[in-house]
Amino acid sequence: MENTTGAMKFICVTLLIISGITDSRSDLLSFSFTEQYEAVGPADAVLAVAGEDVILPCSVKPNISVVDMRVEWFRLDPKDSKLVHLYEDHEDRNTNQIESYRGRTKLNHQELQRGNTSLKLSSVRVSDEGLYKCFIQSKSWSDDATVDFNVEAVGRPPVITVDGFDHSGGLHLLCESEGWYPEPDLEWLNSEGVSLSSETTETQTDSV
Structure with a gap:
């Protein structure tokens, strides 16, 4: 009887230790997933000449595919943010896009596989100048980056x-x-x- 009791105590202690390790790894994985990725924009303002094309940089670091995510570009306005470009469910959805941007915005869908969500803006106008936000969202993670865009005549x-x-x-x-x-x-x-x-x-x- 004494040997049996000792064995049971040993098994019980071992299970507690394994359970503690499992919980610790679970917390570590959860923390790593939510904190590891971030949307990154340019450190300085982006400058373009009116009439030319420009790339507004934005990407996920470290690089992961965002093909299955939602990517939204919009202008920051004191009263109301306005949609510039929307990618969702594997396609561009610009029904509610600002009229002045129609046919002038583009995401490189191949680059989305590398986490590059930069927006190409064609035929730049002085009215395009302002602050833009790149918002990236998956089912369990989201982040955004701001781009300051200036236009030179x-x-x-x-x-x-x-x-x-x-x-x-x-x-x-x-x-x-x-x-x-x-x-x-x-x-x-x-x-x-x-x-x-x-x-x-x-x-x-x-x-x-």
Whole structure:
């Protein structure tokens, strides 16, 4: 009887130790899954020239496939966030996309297998400038990253020449510049930065 009792105590202690190890591993796996992955965006603001295409970077680190996840890009607005691009159930679903982005956004579906959720934005406009959020969600995990996007206008520096004189001795000045996108506003200033008034001002745009 004494031997049997001793054996039972030994078995009981062994089961408790194994149970403790199992619980510890379960907690470790749970912590690792929820804390290991994160959505990562660029450290600095993204700059693009108006009229060109741009990539807004975002990815999951470490790299895992997000093919089965939800990927949503939207603009951060003080009043209401607006949808820029949505990928869900293995396809793009942009029914509720902002109208101005229609046909200009794209996710590389092959890159989704490597955790790359970067958004390509075509034909950049000045109105596209702002803060964007990349939101990634699976059944048991979600995270987001913010992208600050700035747009730079382009155009050649203006050249001013004297185009003639009128009957009262006033000057006709000609200001020429091209390649601007978007189309700029025109204002004449003197050397001190004060706005000049004129009898007439004509603006001519050459179409290509």
